Amino acid sequence: MSFKPARSRARPLADLVGPALAPAFQRRGFAATEIVTHWDDIVGAEVASIAEPMKIEWPRRRDGAPGDAAQEPATLVLRVEGPAAIEVQHMAGVIVGRVNQFFGWPAVGRLALRQAPLQRRKTKKACRGPDPQAVAAAAAALPPVADEGLRDALARLGAAVKHR
Structure with a gap:
């Protein structure tokens, strides 16, 4: 077993x-x-x-208060x-x-x-988008993509990945 x-x-x-x-x-x-x-x-x-x-x-x-009061x-x-x-x-x-x-x-x-002063939790700073020149370079390196929105998103992702 x-x-x-x-x-x-x-x-x-x-x-x-x-x-x-x-x-x-x-x-x-x-x-x-x-x-x-x-x-x-x-x-x-x-x-x-x-x-x-x-x-x-x-x-x-x-004292003396009933328990179900x-x-x-x-x-x-x-x-x-x-x-x-x-x-x-x-x-x-x-x-x-x-x-x-x-x-x-x-x-x-x-x-x-x-x-008293508030004890605020730290908030995350908003991330800046990738550099426009890096996005353009990543877009130039992409193969042809029919959907323009998808092409822009892939270019931004590529630039962000290379930046880090």
């Missing part, structure tokens, strides 16, 4: 990083890391450019740069609504703002 070895497959990085970061996020009150990692998608690019989540403060349970909503603490704080304050209802829609239940009841 022979056994086939189990196939190993590449796993997405998110599958490995999520469990590793979960304890750090839980210390900040984030039950799910997705509120931080998908902040842009939850609140929109406009709000995400001026505010970012710091932590969620859950209210303490009162409705949980009081939490406070979402946002880091906001100084001048934008008033704008975020005016948009608080919209932000709370979007966060609760993301969670699927009314988890957050209010916002607390902390004025």
Whole structure:
């Protein structure tokens, strides 16, 4: 009787990083890391450019409260740069609504703002296209291609490959 070895497959990085970061996020009150990692998608690019989540403060349970009593909503603490704080304050209802829609239940009841510089993630710089002279040289080296769009794309690809 022979056994086939189990196939190993590449796993997405998110599958490995999520469990590793979960304890750090839980210390900040984030039950799910997705509120931080998908902040842009939850609140929109406009709000995400001026505010970012710091932590969620859950209210303490009162002694003697029944176990099935409705949980009081939490406070979402946002880091906001100084001048934008008033704008975020005016948009608080919209932000709370979007966060609760993301969670699927009314988890957050209010916002607390902390004025501090944002800790933005570095964004990739847009790549410049290949040099037009290199594209022309690559196009001259190509065999005849009937489709002009395909010919241009192949010329740009060839110039980009030679550039690197």
